[in-house]
Amino acid sequence: MSESEDKRPLGKSIVMAAAGLLSLLYLVNPTMGLIELIPDNVPGFGNFDEAAAAALLVGALAYFGLDITKIFTGSKKTTEKPVKGNVVES
Template sequence: MALQLADSLDFTEFHMKNIVVLITGILSLMYLFNFGSGFLELIPDNIPFVGNMDEATAMVLLLNCLRYFGINLFDIFERKS
């Protein structure tokens, strides 16, 4: 029974998706830690209004990666009735 169930599931696709989401989360976290000390940036921060869009994008990617793995930080801002 268990062998039949295991054969019917596609674990390769499931694991690959987890790995891609995990790598995306790690890369966005590394970008937010700013290991390059400002030398390696997609958009320089001194450009008005759009300078912080790369950090905002990395933060949204990180939050969505956490939500994929069951850590939903968006629930903090929901109003409880």
């Protein structure tokens, strides 16, 4: 653990964990669409509540050190160094 992780306020950690769990529960949708903040069939606005819940979940995960946005960057880090040698051109 780094020093910055040790100095997190307990209250903020509890709030972030609760927000993450509630957003995950909202996205899992155990009510099968019976209880929605914004109904999905509203044109133009129907999926904003799910987008907000997903953003909240990503933020909560990043707060605890799990940055899943790296999945979407497309760049891969390699530890291999290029080998210098003779290059044969055809």
